[in-house]
Amino acid sequence: QKEVEQDPGPLSVPEGAIVSLNCTYSNSAFQYFMWYRQYSRKGPELLMYTYSSGNKEDGRFTAQVDKSSKYISLFIRDSQPSDSATYLCAMSDKLTGGGNKLTFGTGTQLKVEL
Amino acid sequence: DSGVTQTPKHLITATGQRVTLRCSPRSGDLSVYWYQQSLDQGLQFLIQYYNGEERAKGNILERFSAQQFPDLHSELNLSSLELGDSALYFCASSPPGQATDTQYFGPGTRLTVL
Numbered sequence: 001q002k003e004v005e006q007d008p009g010p011l012s013v014p015e016g017a018i019v020s021l022n023c024t025y026s027n028s029a030f031q032y033f034m035w036y037r038q039y040s041r042k043g044p045e046l047l048m049y050t051y052s053s054g055n056k057e058d059g060r061f062t063a064q065v066d067k068s069s070k071y072i073s074l075f076i077r078d079s080q081p082s083d084s085a086t087y088l089c090a091m092s093d094k095l096t097g098g099g100n101k102l103t104f105g106t107g108t109q110l111k112v113e114l
Numbered sequence: 115d116s117g118v119t120q121t122p123k124h125l126i127t128a129t130g131q132r133v134t135l136r137c138s139p140r141s142g143d144l145s146v147y148w149y150q151q152s153l154d155q156g157l158q159f160l161i162q163y164y165n166g167e168e169r170a171k172g173n174i175l176e177r178f179s180a181q182q183f184p185d186l187h188s189e190l191n192l193s194s195l196e197l198g199d200s201a202l203y204f205c206a207s208s209p210p211g212q213a214t215d216t217q218y219f220g221p222g223t224r225l226t227v228l
């Protein structure tokens with residue numbers, strides 16, 4: 001079983017729809033939770049990060065973390081064609097020796113249609 | 115634009131060869147991370163350097179090595195290349211002393227092994 005599970009999609013929605021993207025995880029040691037957006041053949045771009053359980057809002061984006069259920073979500077309101085991309089959840093883990101790494105979900109491919 | 119630069123953008127080489135990928139972190143960032151992204155494995159953490167010292171290792175093959183130089187740029191060396199090494203290789207960086215573990219990714223190097 002993977003440490004982070006994410007539905008790969010593809011997910012197709014009409015413009016203006018509310019999009020819900022989700023990840024589940026199994027490692028209780030994960031501390032910070034992030035969402036990255038990746039356009040085709042580009043590097044992942046950091047969208048949001050959260051630490052504690054609860055909601056965090058930034059414009060049309062809301063990140064939600066439920067540590068008791070080991071479940072995180074990203075909501076996109078009023079979705080636009082420019083939101084069409086792959087969305088990756090990522091979780092940080094402190095390692096022995098002071099290092100840290102991100103463990104990524106496989107990504108959900110989103111298409112917002114006119 | 116994240117501020118992380120990577121060269122070259124594309125690399126095509128043959129099996130058995132050796133290549134070097136280069137990364138310059140964002141100004142002020144001391145940590146550099148290398149990730150491999152393939153279709154079947156997703157984004158996988160390879161290695162982290164902090165201010166010239168190796169800090170953490172992930173799923174990095176023995177044929178691969180990395181280093182970080184005094185000017186903080188980093189190189190990832192891949193040798194005895196195999197067809198399965200074809201992938202996108204990303205470098206990321208993060209600032210010192212941050213609490214959020216967020217990482218900023220470069221545009222990537224696409225490696226094709228023929």
